[in-house]
Amino acid sequence: MDIINFDDFSKLKIRVGKIIDAETVTGSNKLIKMKIDIGDEERQIVAGIAKYYSLEDLVDKTVIVLVNLEPRKIFGVESQGMLLASIDGDKVSLLQTDNEMNVGSEIG
Numbered sequence: 600m601d602i603i604n605f606d607d608f609s610k611l612k613i614r615v616g617k618i619i620d621a622e623t624v625t626g627s628n629k630l631i632k633m634k635i636d637i638g639d640e641e642r643q644i645v646a647g648i649a650k651y652y653s654l655e656d657l658v659d660k661t662v663i664v665l666v667n668l669e670p671r672k673i674f675g676v677e678s679q680g681m682l683l684a685s686i687d688g689d690k691v692s693l694l695q696t697d698n699e700m701n702v703g704s705e706i707g
Contacts, residue, residue: 612666613664613665614663614703614705615637615661615706617636617659617661617702618633618658618662619635619641619659623654624674629648630674631647631648631654633645633657635664635680636703637666637680637702638703642680645676645678646684648682651690652693660695661699661702662694663696663706664681664683666680682694
């Protein structure tokens with residue numbers, strides 16, 4: 600395990616977000632393109648979670664989002680952040696808060 604210092608950790612901007620739209624990425628059976636409200640703006644994020652979540656299950660789900668990740672193209676679609684999830688073998692679970700939090704709330 601690589602250890603990071605507090606200054607590195609403090610560079611991460613993590614917020615509560617809400618998925619407002621989800622659709623499959625053309626040509627992929629793993630990727631879902633989502634529009635996510637992060638409080639002061641909406642972001643498009645692509646994630647390889649189609650095996651674990653239906654589009655209907657994702658819409659309106661509150662999630663945890665890394666918002667200051669450099670954008671990159673995945674299957675030709677720009678992803679502007681990353682959903683945080685727990686992975687255990689064949690199980691994947693999107694991280695969520697245990698209490699209702701406002702969209703855009705900072706995690707730290």
